[in-house]
Amino acid sequence: MPDGPRVTDLPAVGEHFALAQRLTDLFPSGDARRDEWRARIDRARERIADRGHRVAVIGEFSSGKTTLINALLGAEVFPVSARPTTSAAVRISYGARPEVRALFKDGSEWRSDSDDVLGALKHLTTGDDLAPQVTAVELRHPARLLRDGLVIVDTPGTNAEDGHSEIARQAVLDADAALIVLSAGRLMPATLADFLTATLDPHLLSRCLYVVTRMDEVDEDADRVRTTAVQRIRSMLDDPDPAVAFCAPGAAVRARRGVPLSDEQARWSARFAALPVWLTTAVGDRRPAAAADTALRLVDGLLAGLDEALAEDRAAAGRQERALDAAGLTDLDAFLREQRRPAGRELRDARAAARVAVDRLCAAALESARDGVRTTLRNCAGTAAMETALRGAVPDLVRRELDGLADRAAAEVRAIFTAKLDAATGIVQTAFAREYARLRRAGVPKIDVPAAARVESDRLVLTGTFGAAVAVTVEDQSRDKKAFGFGAGAGAAIGTLIFPGVGTVVGGLLGLVAGAAFARDLEEVRAEATASAIATAEAVFGEAATKLTEAVDVSAGRADTALADHLGWYRDSYRQTVAAARADQQARRAALRDRADRLAASRTETVAHRARLDQARTRLSGKARR
Structure with a gap:
């Protein structure tokens, strides 16, 4: 490449890139926009550090653009006279x-x-x-032209298809210069001038070079074509000193094929060899100004992006605050009372169901005890055997039935209260799940419905409570040693069934008058003994039923306490969640204010940087034109 102004001779460009790098820190940590802009800065730095030059070729369809590129490459690699159907640019390196x-x-x-x-x-x-x-x-x-690093970007014809303006603009932004291809027969047509002025701003237009093709086909004086071309570019594009080259690439291509040429075509073919030199020199001259322009655009775009991001984040913060105000519960206590009503009904239903279950189980246990007493006394052969049974077997039988009743009652009541408490807490959790979903929709970050700890069933129904309710023992109180050998006046109590935990005697006298045992029929004595034992058992089971009902009430109280704890836990968790969201919003607002202050300070710093670089860009643009 011919030597010209060097980008490395522009310290302001490097300073501007360093400033741009610092500006990206104004994006929040983790913001994808920070990474996007840093990637853009890296690409721009790499592009400017690259010693190769890049030129974008722009022209209308049939302007001779394709023939020009083929001639520059010294090979016919692109199809001529074929209207392109792709909107993609072709990069040639x-x-x-x-x-x-x-x-x-x-x-x-x-x-x-x-x-x-x-x-x-x-x-x-x-x-x-x-x-x-x-x-x-x-x-x-x-191609020899490309060997030293020149890259040519062929853009679609400006009049070939809609949507090509952005492709052309981006190609010029990425290039050091733009080569505008004109035909000698149509010197700067209005359609092309309109396209360029609409697509390229003045600084991008300053990167433009112009080449007029088909000079071997003009009938008028070549000098007049040169004058007209320069005048039209000046007037239509407001370029006071355009760089314009004149050539006949078609003649150069035909000469390479060995096709006979006219004298005029031969002269223009010979002159074409100077065009690559002119092109590489002109592109190199514009490179420093393009680099300065790229740095300025980068920082300007970054500042605009920061302004836009700050405005978006402020708007998003405002929307989230308003959404949280609308989504949050205004009266949490009233909400809890509202959920307590259906949840409480579940526990009241549990209490009623548990009482019914206890009554059923007590009735079944009593009936089993009756059958056991009858069977035991029926099998006694005499009064002595009956006395022994009434002292041992009958109380043991009643005790076993009571123990089994306690276990069955505890298990069934536990199942009832566990299921109903799960249903009650499920009502609460479902209601709070809806409220947490509203908070999520309001933009509260990283929020999930907290799961309250499940109440263990053994904490609801204590087995010991039910066991104590049916604890029975047999005590020999004031037994007459003459029990079955003396007269009626020496009658003795065979035994008394007592609830030790309650301390209340609920049994009945089961002793038979010993004297009467010899005076009456054995079956009559058996019947009276059976009736007396069953009556005592009924009294015992009646008291047990009362105590088991009290144990149900204790379990109901525990379930009610567990529900209250459950509601309180959700109340506290919800309040903490909302408080954390409010604190997060306040921190976000503070961070936005800090970003705004830092952005304002950066703008002040940017003004001085920009002034120096803009002066360099203007100076270099003028030098490139000369």
Whole structure:
């Protein structure tokens, strides 16, 4: 590349990039926009550090743009007179052998595997079936012009299809210069001038070079064409000193083929060799100004992006605050009372069901005890055996029935209260789940419905409580040693069944008058003994039923306490969640204020940087024109 102004001679460019890097810190940590802008800065730095030069080629369809590129490459690699159907630009850079690479809308990639570059490019850029799917085309070529690092970007014709303005603008932004191709027969048509002024701002227009093709086809004096071209560019694009070259690339291509040329065509063909030198020199001259312009645009765009991000984040914070105000419970206590009503009904139902279950179990246990007493006394052969049974077997039988009753009652009551408490707490959890969902929709971050600890069933129904309710023992109180051998006056109590935990005697006298045992029929004595024992058992089971009902009430109280604890836990958790959300919003507001202050300070710093770099850009643009 010819020597010209060097980007490395512009310390203001490096300072501006360093400033841009610092500005990205104004994006919040973890914000994807910070990474996006840093990637853009890195790409711009790499581009400016790259010694290669880049030129974007822009022209209307039939302006001779394709023929010009073929002539510059010294090979006919692009199809001529074929209207392109792709909107993709073609990037042309140096390669040891011709190779084509294409990217498609579906993300797939294709590389040429033959030497038919012309056919591949024709299919990719003009084929109706494939070209519309192409997003990017790259050509590697061993042309001498490209060997020192010049990269040519061929853009679609400006009048070929809608939507090409952004492609052209981006190509010029990425390039050091833009080569505008004009035909000698149409010197700066209004359509092209309108396209350029609408697409490129004044600083991008200052990167433009102009080449007029088909000079071998004009009938008028060449000097007059030169004068007219410069005048039209000046007037239509407001460029006081445009860099314009005049050539006949078609003649150069035909000469390379060995086609006979006219004298005029031969003169223009010989002159074409000077065009690559002019092009590389002019592109190199514009490179420092383009680098300064790139740095300025980068920081300007970054500041605009920071302003936009700050405005968006402020708006988002305001929306979230309003949404939280609308979503939060205004009267949490009233909400809890509202949930307590259906949940409390579940526990009242549990209490009623448990009482019914206890009554049923007591009745069944008593009936089993009756049958046991009858069977035991029926099997006694005499009064002595009956006395022994009444002292041991009958009380043991009643005790076993009571113990079994306690276990069955505890198990069934436990199952009832556990299920109903689960239903009651489920009502509360469902209601709070709806409220937490409203908070999530309001934008409260990282929020999930907290899961309250499940109440263990053994804490609701204590087995010991039910065991104490039916604890019975047999005590020999004031037994007459003459029990079954003396008269009626010496009658003795065979035994008394007592609730030790209650301390209340509920049994009845089961003793038979010993004297009467010899005076009456044995079966009559057996019947009276059976009736007396069953009556005592009924009294015992009646008292047990009372105490078991009291144990049910204790369990109901425990369940009610567990529900109250459950509601209190959700109340406290919800309040903490809302308080944390409010604190997060306040911290976010403080962070936004800090960002705004830092952004304002950065703008002040940017003004001085920008002034120095803008002066350099203006100076370098003028130097490049001279």
